[in-house]
Amino acid sequence: MTTFLSALAGKAAEKWLALLVLPGVVYLAGVAAAVVLGHAHALDLAELQPAIDRVAAHPGASNAGAILLVAAGVLAAAMLAGLCARASAVVVERLCTSRGDRWPARLFVRRRVDRWRRADAACEAAGTRAELARAIERREAVALVRPRRPTWTGDRLHAADQRVYDAYGLELGAAWPRLWLTVPDAVRAELLSAREAYGAAFGLAGWATLYLPLGAWWWPALPAAAVVAATAWIRVRSATAVFADLVEATVDLHAITLAQELGLTGERPALTREVGDAITTTLRKDPPPDPHRDPPGAV
Template sequence: MSTFLAALAGKAAEKWLGLLVLPGVCYLACVVAAAVLGHGDALNPGELQQAVDRLAAHPGASNAGAILLVAAGVLAAAALAGLCAGASAVAVERLWTMRGDQWPARALVRRRVRRWRQADAACEAAGTRSDLARATERRDTIALVRPRRPTWIGDRFHAVDQRVYDAYDLDLGSAWPRLWLVVPDAVRSELVSAREAYGAASRLAGWAPLYLILGAWWWPALLVAVVVAATAWVRGRTAAAVLADLVEATVDLHATTLAEELGVTGERPALTRDIGEAITTTLRKDPPPDPPDGPMPNA
């Protein structure tokens, strides 16, 4: 038991160090640079070196107790910055998957719909198979189904709900918690890994507002904010696509197992609209709903 607890504590400390402390220390370094250099000497390493030399020459710099206190303070401040970034990451995830029924999201949805319809019309007008393949790829780059969200990530998750319903009459929002319980452990592991990758992208994006605020005192922080936000968006799109594909694949491969567990059918069948509708009716305990418009449930 003691070995297990030690290993568990080690993993928790490693995760705490990776998620909060290390990114927080980088942010604190930028805070120090902003405090010492400001806008006027923003890229003057000599001024920063002189500040470090003055600090090293301070009488307390050789005091072990003072050094420990400073180290503890740095770790605490880094962890606090990491917690602030984590709170910002929650807002980022909501922003990435927000609904499109409020202004200005509604205007963004209309723009995405116009682009998607133009691409869809090009698919209809394609004369050859190669032209159709290129036109379909351009349309799918915008969204796999008619856009309903202001962002690509939001539409990618919405597409899973819509495609599953269109194919099987299965309400994924109702089925997913039960489906999660019947899939093999290997499938859960893949889904959890994909969800963690998506969460890591949103946590990275959570640092962008903090650097943006710091830019008021040190302009290079604005560049850092832009780079962090762009990197997080690219990683978020990639992770969202992987997660959405895995969720849809899980439904395709294991929804019939859910049907058996629910007693909808006695034998393992091919997933059809009738079975999907039967699962939906059983889980919702009311008549089948209209096509869903909610965000994809988290793995």
């Protein structure tokens, strides 16, 4: 157990170093460049030499205790920057996956719905298999199902829920915690890895939000923010697609095991819509409708 805990602590430290400290140190270097160089000497690295010389000539530069304190301060500041980036990443993720019920999200949803309808009409009008395949590809580039979210990322996650319900009548939100307990360890590991990649992609977007305001003092931070944001956008889309596909695949391959565990199938089980409805009713714990009971509000 001691060996296991030591290995776990080592992995946690490596992840902490990779996700927070190292990017934070790079960000602090950008902040230092912004303070010293500004816009006037933004790319003149020679201007950094006098500042470095002043720090080296400081009496505390040869003091081991002072050096340790400075190093600890730098690590603390880097970690604080990393935590700010993670907080920004959470905000970006919430915005990307939010429902399109309020303005201005409704405008984005409406625009995406219009694009999807045009692509869907092209599918209906396709005359050959090749034309149909191209039309379906263009429609799926907008969304796999009719858009309900203001962004592609939100719709891709929503599509996993919708497609599972359309195919099996299974409400993924109710079934997922129980399904998670029935899948093999290898499946859990794949899902956790995909979820981690998804979170890391949004973490990169969080760093982009920190570099953006830095451009007010040092203009090279603006193209840096643009590059980081573009990389984050690509990685978010890729990670979202992989994660959503794995969720659907997990349902396809293992939901029948959940049905067996709940005692809802016979000797030769098959995941049908009736079984999915039965799982949903069981897990939501809703009472079955009584056909002889008057509807609510009836006199």
